[in-house]
Amino acid sequence: MLLFLLVLALVTWDQHSLIVRGERVMIYSGEFHPFRLPSPGLWLDVFQKIKAMGFTGVSFYTDWGLLEGNPGEVVTDGVWSLDQFFSAASEAGIYLIARPGPYINAETAAGGMPGWALRLNGTLRSTAPDYLNATVNYLSIIGKIIADAQITNGGPVIMVQPENEYSTWPGESFTQFPEQFNRQLMAFTEDRLRDAGIVVPFAVNDNENKGYFAAGSGLGAVDIYGIDAYPFRYDCAHPYVWPTYRFPTGWQTNHTAFSPSTPFTIMEFEGGSGDGWGGVGEDMCAILVNNEGIRVLFKNNYSFGVTIFNTYMIYGGTNWGNLGYHGGYTSYDYGASITEDRQIWREKYSEMKLQANFFKVSPAYLTATAGNVGNGSFVSTPAIAVTPLWGNGMKTNFYVARHADFTCTGNASYSLTVSTSIGNVTIPQLSGTLSMIGRDSKIHVTDYDVGGINLIYSTADIYTWIKTSGSGRVLILYGGLNETHEFAIPISVGKPKLSSGCAATVTKIGSSWVINWEVTAARQVVTIGDLTVYLLWRNEAYDIWPLELPAAVPISNYSSISKSMVIIKAGNLLRSVSIDGHNLHLTGDVNCTTTLEVIAAPSDSLTSITFNSNPLHTTKSSSGNLVATVGFEPPKTTLPDFSTSSCEWKYHDSLPELSPMYDDSLWINCSHTTTTNPWGKRTPTSLYASDYGFHTGSLIYRGHFTSNGKESNFLVNITGGVGFGYSVWLNSTFLGSWAGSGANQTWAQNFTLPSLQLREKYVFTILIDHMGQDEEAPGTDAIKYPRGLTYFALSGHSNLADAQWKITGNLGGEQYPDLARGPRNEGAMYAERMGWHLPSPPTQGWENRSPVTDGVDGAGVGFFTTSFELNMPDGWDVPLSFVFNGTRSGGEGTEGNYRVQLFVNGWQFGKYVNNLGPQTAFPVPEGILNYNGRNDVSLTLWSLDADGAKVGGFALVPQAIIKSGYSKPSLVESPKWTERKNAF
Numbered sequence: 001m002l003l004f005l006l007v008l009a010l011v012t013w014d015q016h017s018l019i020v021r022g023e024r025v026m027i028y029s030g031e032f033h034p035f036r037l038p039s040p041g042l043w044l045d046v047f048q049k050i051k052a053m054g055f056t057g058v059s060f061y062t063d064w065g066l067l068e069g070n071p072g073e074v075v076t077d078g079v080w081s082l083d084q085f086f087s088a089a090s091e092a093g094i095y096l097i098a099r100p101g102p103y104i105n106a107e108t109a110a111g112g113m114p115g116w117a118l119r120l121n122g123t124l125r126s127t128a129p130d131y132l133n134a135t136v137n138y139l140s141i142i143g144k145i146i147a148d149a150q151i152t153n154g155g156p157v158i159m160v161q162p163e164n165e166y167s168t169w170p171g172e173s174f175t176q177f178p179e180q181f182n183r184q185l186m187a188f189t190e191d192r193l194r195d196a197g198i199v200v201p202f203a204v205n206d207n208e209n210k211g212y213f214a215a216g217s218g219l220g221a222v223d224i225y226g227i228d229a230y231p232f233r234y235d236c237a238h239p240y241v242w243p244t245y246r247f248p249t250g251w252q253t254n255h256t257a258f259s260p261s262t263p264f265t266i267m268e269f270e271g272g273s274g275d276g277w278g279g280v281g282e283d284m285c286a287i288l289v290n291n292e293g294i295r296v297l298f299k300n301n302y303s304f305g306v307t308i309f310n311t312y313m314i315y316g317g318t319n320w321g322n323l324g325y326h327g328g329y330t331s332y333d334y335g336a337s338i339t340e341d342r343q344i345w346r347e348k349y350s351e352m353k354l355q356a357n358f359f360k361v362s363p364a365y366l367t368a369t370a371g372n373v374g375n376g377s378f379v380s381t382p383a384i385a386v387t388p389l390w391g392n393g394m395k396t397n398f399y400v401a402r403h404a405d406f407t408c409t410g411n412a413s414y415s416l417t418v419s420t421s422i423g424n425v426t427i428p429q430l431s432g433t434l435s436m437i438g439r440d441s442k443i444h445v446t447d448y449d450v451g452g453i454n455l456i457y458s459t460a461d462i463y464t465w466i467k468t469s470g471s472g473r474v475l476i477l478y479g480g481l482n483e484t485h486e487f488a489i490p491i492s493v494g495k496p497k498l499s500s501g502c503a504a505t506v507t508k509i510g511s512s513w514v515i516n517w518e519v520t521a522a523r524q525v526v527t528i529g530d531l532t533v534y535l536l537w538r539n540e541a542y543d544i545w546p547l548e549l550p551a552a553v554p555i556s557n558y559s560s561i562s563k564s565m566v567i568i569k570a571g572n573l574l575r576s577v578s579i580d581g582h583n584l585h586l587t588g589d590v591n592c593t594t595t596l597e598v599i600a601a602p603s604d605s606l607t608s609i610t611f612n613s614n615p616l617h618t619t620k621s622s623s624g625n626l627v628a629t630v631g632f633e634p635p636k637t638t639l640p641d642f643s644t645s646s647c648e649w650k651y652h653d654s655l656p657e658l659s660p661m662y663d664d665s666l667w668i669n670c671s672h673t674t675t676t677n678p679w680g681k682r683t684p685t686s687l688y689a690s691d692y693g694f695h696t697g698s699l700i701y702r703g704h705f706t707s708n709g710k711e712s713n714f715l716v717n718i719t720g721g722v723g724f725g726y727s728v729w730l731n732s733t734f735l736g737s738w739a740g741s742g743a744n745q746t747w748a749q750n751f752t753l754p755s756l757q758l759r760e761k762y763v764f765t766i767l768i769d770h771m772g773q774d775e776e777a778p779g780t781d782a783i784k785y786p787r788g789l790t791y792f793a794l795s796g797h798s799n800l801a802d803a804q805w806k807i808t809g810n811l812g813g814e815q816y817p818d819l820a821r822g823p824r825n826e827g828a829m830y831a832e833r834m835g836w837h838l839p840s841p842p843t844q845g846w847e848n849r850s851p852v853t854d855g856v857d858g859a860g861v862g863f864f865t866t867s868f869e870l871n872m873p874d875g876w877d878v879p880l881s882f883v884f885n886g887t888r889s890g891g892e893g894t895e896g897n898y899r900v901q902l903f904v905n906g907w908q909f910g911k912y913v914n915n916l917g918p919q920t921a922f923p924v925p926e927g928i929l930n931y932n933g934r935n936d937v938s939l940t941l942w943s944l945d946a947d948g949a950k951v952g953g954f955a956l957v958p959q960a961i962i963k964s965g966y967s968k969p970s971l972v973e974s975p976k977w978t979e980r981k982n983a984f
C-alpha cells in the first residue's frame with residue numbers, strides 16, 4: 001500500500017498544474033510520432049531540438065494498424081520498437097504523454113486501425129463484442145510497453161490518453177450522453193491499459209469542449225480533462241486569412257464549469273496545418289500557422305491559464321509506406337516548427353522557444369488564476385484586449401494583451417493600468433506608448449520574481465533569467481523593433497548603469513527606478529546592482545539558448561525550477577551544456593561560421609569552451625563575456641546524378657497481367673457472396689478489397705468472362721480514396737484511365753469495348769491506386785467505406801455473375817512477408833509482389849532503361865532500379881530529398897498523367913502524382929538512406945496515358961549542410977531481396 005502511494009505520488013495534480021516528483025511543472029509539449037520517422041537513431045535529434053525550445057514534454061501516438069497488420073501478431077521490434085524513443089526522451093530530458101488509441105485519427109489510414117478491423121461486424125469504436133475483443137491484444141501489449149516506460153519505472157511517461165476525441169456519437173448531444181457506447185467503451189479501454197500496468201494519470205482530448213469524460217463525470221471519466229482546438233483550420237491556400245469562428249474565448253469559464261479540480265489542459269492545439277492531393281504544399285500551411293499566429297493564439301491560450309499544453313505537430317514527419325489516410329500525401333511536414341527533414345529555420349520554432357522558455361522560469365504562472373477578457377479597466381483603448389492572470393499569494397500578475405480583433409494586421413498604441421506592489425500604475429510612466437504592431441500579442445508582468453529581485457513591472461516580454469555567480473542575476477527582455485518599453489525595479493536593488501550604446505532613460509519615481517527604452521537592432525544592457533538586464537530585439541533573442549545543466553538523478557536532464565542554467569548566444573542550435581571546472585562543454589549545430597557568447601553562467605570562472613568536443617580559442621567580448629568562434633567549412637559531398645549515363649538504371653515491365661501468357665491461378669477469387677461492410681454490396685460477390693485482406697498501396701482486379709458477342713460497354717464504379725486513379729484494360733487493349741482529382745474518392749466511368757467474339761474468353765485488368773482508408777467520427781464506421789471495384793456492368797450481357805473476378809493487393813495481404821517495413825509498405829504491382837523494390841533485386845539480364853530519358857511507352861507500369869554509394873563525412877548532418885521535376889513529359893500532346901512510387905532501400909518514401917501534386921520533394925532520413933555505403937533506389941512508373949510517360953526529372957538534393965552535434969543514427973535494418981517462392 002505504501003509503495004502504491006509512493007508510486008502515485010510521482011505524478012499528481014491540483015486545479016493549477018501537474019506536480020511531478022513533488023514539484024509543479026509546466027507541461028509545454030509538442031506532438032511527434034515515432035512511426036513517422038522510421039530511423040530510431042534520429043529520435044534523439046528531434047527530442048533535443050524540442051528540448052532546446054524550452055519544452056518539457058512530447059506527446060505521441062502509436063499506430064495499432066502498423067503494429068498488428070496481421071491479426072494476432074503484434075510486431076514491436078526493429079523500427080516498431082519504442083525502446084530508443086523512451087531512452088532518447090530521457091536523454092534529452094523530455095516527459096512523454098502516450099496516446100496509444102486504439103483509434104488515433106492523426107491523418108493515418110483508418111485512423112490507426114488495422115485493415116482487418118474493417119471486416120468486423122460490430123461498429124468500430126462501439127461496445128460491440130467483436131470490436132472490443134479485437135483491441136485486447138494490442139492494448140495489452142502496447143499497454144505493457146508504455147507501462148514499463150512510466151516515470152514510476154524510471155522512464156519518461158507521465159500521462160496516458162486512451163482513445164482519441166471520443167466525444168461525439170451520431171445523433172447524440174451532450175445532454176443525451178450515450179451511456180451504452182461512449183462510457184463503456186472508454187472504461188473498457190482504460191481497464192485494459194490499467195490491467196497492463198498503467199498507473200500514471202489518464203487524460204482525455206475532448207474536441208467538443210463540453211466536459212466529456214471530465215473527472216467525476218461517471219463511468220470512463222479520466223483524471224485530467226483536456227480539450228483540442230484547431231482555430232486556424234486547414235485552408236493553406238489562403239494562409240493570411242485567419243478564420244474567426246473558432247477563435248477561443250471563454251475557455252477559463254468552460255474549464256471551471258467542467259473540471260474545476262484539474263489543471264486547464266489543451267491536449268492538441270494547432271501548431272501547423274494539413275494539405276491534401278492537388279493542394280498547395282506544406283510550406284503554405286507553415287504560413288497559415290506562422291510565428292505571428294503562434295504569438296497571438298498561443299498567448300491567448302496562456303491567458304486562460306493553460307498549464308498542460310501540447311501543440312500538434314511540433315515535428316510531423318513522413319507518411320512513408322502508405323501509412324497516411326487518403327486526405328494527405330506522403331509528406332506529413334504539417335508546416336510544423338521542425339520541418340519534415342528536421343530543420344529548424346521556420347521562424348515559429350524561435351517564437352515558440354521564446355514563449356516556452358518564459359514559462360520554464362515563471363513558476364508564479366502555474367498558480368495564477370485566469371481572469372476574464374477585458375479592456376476598459378486596464379487599457380487605454382478598446383482596440384486592445386487584455387486578459388489578466390492574477391497571482392495567488394505569489395503576487396505576480398500577468399496581463400496578456402492583443403488586438404481586440406485578433407486578426408488585425410494594423411497598429412495600435414496603448415497604455416495599461418496595472419496593479420502592483422507600489423499601487424496602481426499606468427505604464428509606460430515616462431514617455432511614449434506601448435504598441436501592438438501588426439499581428440502580435442504581449443505578456444506584461446507585474447511583481448515578477450527574478451530570483452529574489454522584484455521586477456515591479458515590465459512591458460517587454462520576458463524571455464528567461466538565471467542566477468549567475470554569487471547573488472548575480474541576468475534577465476533577458478525582448479520586443480519588436482522600435483517599440484517603446486519600460487520596466488521598474490526597487491531603488492534598493494542598486495543604481496542603474498547603462499552599457500555603452502544603451503539609449504535607455506532612467507528616472508527615479510518614488511521608491512523605484514523606471515527604465516524606458518526603444519528596442520533597437522543593437523543590443524542594450526542595463527546593470528542594476530547584482531542584476532543585469534538585456535534589452536533585446538526579438539531577433540537577437542532568437543539566437544540565444546537558455547540551457548539546463550544536468551542535475552542529479554532522478555531529475556537528470558528533465559526540467560526543474562531548482563536547476564542551474566546557462567545562457568549562450570549561438571547560431572543554428574545548441575543541444576546540451578555541461579560545466580567541469582573552468583570548462584564549458586557545448587553540443588550543437590552551426591550552418592555558417594558562428595560566434596558563441598556566454599551571456600550568463602552560474603560560474604564566473606569559465607575560461608574555456610568545447611563545441612562538439614572540439615576545444616575552441618576563447619577571448620573576451622568588449623562587455624567582458626567569454627566568446628569563441630566555431631568555423632564552418634562545408635565538406636565536398638558527391639551525390640549521384642540519376643539523369644546521366646553515370647547512373648545505370650535497370651528496367652522490367654511491371655504489368656505482365658496484360659500478356660495473354662499471364663497466369664493468375666494463384667490469385668484470390670472474389671467469391672464472398674456476403675459482406676459485413678455496412679455499405680452493402682451491389683455485385684453478385686463482394687469486390688471490396690478489404691473483404692479479401694488487401695488494404696494498401698494499390699489493387700489489381702482481373703475479371704474473366706466469356707463473350708456472348710453483344711457486349712458493347714464496360715461500366716465501372718471504383719473507389720480508391722481522394723487523389724486515386726485507375727487504368728482499365730481488356731486483355732492487352734488499353735480502355736482508359738481515371739487520372740484522379742483532389743476532390744473525388746470514387747469515380748465511375750463507361751468504356752467502349754472493341755467488338756468481341758462470341759464464346760471467346762476475355763479478361764479485364766484494372767489497376768487501382770489505393771490512397772488509404774478514411775478516418776471517422778465515433779459511431780459512423782466511415783473507416784469501412786470500401787476501396788476497390790464497387791460496381792460494374794457489361795451492356796449487352798445482363799448476368800453479372802458470369803464475370804469471375806480475382807483480386808490481388810500486396811503479396812500475402814494481411815500475412816505480409818516484410819515484417820521489418822510493416823503491413824502497408826507494398827502494393828499490388830508485380831515488381832512489388834516479387835519484392836524487387838527491396839535492396840539488390842535480381843536484375844541480371846534486365847534491360848538498361850532510364851525512367852527519365854526512356855520512361856514507359858504506353859499505358860502501363862514500368863519498374864526501374866539503380867544503386868549508388870554515399871560517403872558522408874562524420875559530424876555533418878546533410879538532410880537529403882529525392883526531387884521530381886514536375887514537367888509534363890511524354891509524347892506529343894500528352895497529359896502527363898503518371899504516378900510514381902519511390903522506394904529507397906526497400907522503404908516506400910514517396911507517392912508522386914504528376915498531374916495532381918503538390919509534393920515534388922521527398923525527404924528520406926539518414927538511417928533509411930545509408931550515408932556511408934550502398935543504396936538501392938527503385939521507381940514504379942505508371943503511365944495512365946496511352947502515349948506513355950517519362951519522369952520529368954529526378955535528383956537527390958541536399959536541403960542543408962549542417963555541422964552538427966547530433967548522434968549519427970545507425971543504419972536501419974533493411975532486409976534485402978530474396979526470392980519470394982509463392983509470388984505470382
Ligand code: IPT
Pocket residue numbers: 104105106107164165207228229230268274312
Ligand atoms: C484532431 C485529431 O485528434 C488528431 O489526431 C489530428 O487528426 C488532428 O485533428 C488534425 O491534424 S481531430 C480534429 C477534429 C480536432
